[in-house]
Amino acid sequence: MGVSLKDVALRAGVSVKTVSNVVNHYPHVTPATRARVQHAIDELGYRPNLMARHLRKGRTGIIALAVPELGNPYFAEVAGAVIDAAARHEQTVLLDHTAGLREKEALVSQGFRAHVIDGLILSPIQLESEDLLARTAGPPMVLLGEREYDAPYDHIAIDNVAAARAAVRHLLDLGRSRIAFLGAREESARQPAHLRLSGWRQEIAASGGLARDALVAATDGFDRRDGAVAMAALLDRGERPDAVFAYNDLVALGAMRVLSERGLRVPEDIAVVGFDDVEEGRYAAVSLTTVAPDKHAIARLAVDCLLERIGAAGADPAPPPRRIRPGHRLVIRESTAGRPSRPRPPPGSWSGPGPGPG
Amino acid sequence: MGVSLKDVALRAGVSVKTVSNVVNHYPHVTPATRARVQHAIDELGYRPNLMARHLRKGRTGIIALAVPELGNPYFAEVAGAVIDAAARHEQTVLLDHTAGLREKEALVSQGFRAHVIDGLILSPIQLESEDLLARTAGPPMVLLGEREYDAPYDHIAIDNVAAARAAVRHLLDLGRSRIAFLGAREESARQPAHLRLSGWRQEIAASGGLARDALVAATDGFDRRDGAVAMAALLDRGERPDAVFAYNDLVALGAMRVLSERGLRVPEDIAVVGFDDVEEGRYAAVSLTTVAPDKHAIARLAVDCLLERIGAAGADPAPPPRRIRPGHRLVIRESTAGRPSRPRPPPGSWSGPGPGPG
């Protein structure tokens, strides 16, 4: 490290400006000069110092992405997609995770690490509107995910209510009538799962059924353990659902594990639908029916949207906040449809299917 | 944005240097001045411009982490741990993924995005020693993971051979004799799974058994699909293993899915051991026995090691490359040990366990 424009200029016998022109593809440079400069660059192995360049230009080429938890495959998959989308614009992604803590989310949304980043994509869980309103300065920001806010920020999220309704509709169409919801925290419009719970309620009501609160199970967080605990709690208090709609795939998978432990069959005894379409659900012993948000669209839209904001920074009046809804679809798998057919017999002299779990 | 040291100095009626002193906790400042400056800082909402600071200091406070695939929960979990470990040193992590492509790995290992980062943690899959040797400049780098190189870089990795042998030992102790290996690509010391395959071979040989090549199944990559395809291929060519040791948990989970489809019971018909201890394995319908690397130790050691290198940059002679082996342990779960006991009966009038898959 340490080869600067000046070194190259010295070597090529030109001025710094000329080298800069070559590096930045400034059109009006004699081919001869360009060649000489390029030669010097190659010889010295010159690489522009982005730090300095961006100090000058006021942009860093780095955008931050803050997700609750990288251990959640949904966010890991989205993060991967964001990195790819950003790379297509020659932007680098700086990753943070908030553990879903309101305090950390607020910290990130405020100018934490501003100056290093051109913009921020934040996927909040616990953050409240007032935290967002308290944000006075900081780089452009776009929001990702289910939480809704009364704050002037672009927001990328699928239509969670419609998606939840489609999931519940599917269960109703299967003839299920006692559909539990796993993952609600409390009876409040401020809770993270608000929209999906609301979709559950609406669709059951629309079908003429009764959305019993007793069939709603709270979770502390949204991972497999939470799903397992909530499912066990529901069963232990004597509820007998014939279907489960979970806040996300992780909760659904945790629930399915408990069902299997208790000798309940999926989907025969209880059908299960998740949300997120994480890879894992496709390969579960009983593959998981789920709502699949278009993750690549989400990532692309978030990056495009953010870069647009960054480009328009300082514009007056600022463009109004947008509400962008990427697509989603319901992916039906074995956890609601069952195994399509008899498994083909194993090769050789294998014994047939065993007597089941236990 | 746009409040600079100068603005604060003007406001507080002091010089830039004094403000800088306050910001950097320089000890010799009068409490009175400090208070006045701090007041001005708060009023103006001043945040230091890291870009400029680091241009000056020659360090950015950003380290890069390049993993093959964020969609692989192992790497996602490690990435999360690295972010946390870095945060404890007030370092930020810039994330890249290489898709396990040699070309991208080489690009990252060379000075791609140098100048922005102080150092690089790289987890290679396909990279070869010659690529590493070709690296002429660039920030300090430490390597992560199973691949071994003849290149002067610190390398953090558990003892893969010993870990693999422990896994195979466990299967042998269970009385299994036809133990397949899933995930080897070819018969070469250069292939990614080399060490684990070697452990498999050694332990079987040590037990007096025969490590048949026919029981080794190749995979293209290392995810669930690859595991499923490899398992199916192995069965389809008439092999009848009574145990499977997979390159990693994802491959193992994919294999288990195929076993379930074909009516083969785990562990009764085939015991399965994975590698990585991803969260998912704990909640699989049949929970997965696995080799658990100490991910937090890995992350911490990688960050510490890198920061040490960064601190010692330019030292002559450079400290010799280190080979650091974090701990690992075998976690025994149902895929080899079976369900510990009869599932407790479900509440109410539920029917008992069904007739099994299919």
Place this chain on the structure above:
DNA sequence: ATGAAAGCGCTAACAC
């Protein structure tokens, strides 16, 4: 088409 010089925001030397 190219060169000279200023300055982005900051810290390190060196005054006072």
Place this chain on the structure above:
DNA sequence: GTGTTAGCGCTTTCAT
């Protein structure tokens, strides 16, 4: 204890 100044590597007027 605090102020002055130079310069990190780059881009950008403004000259030539």
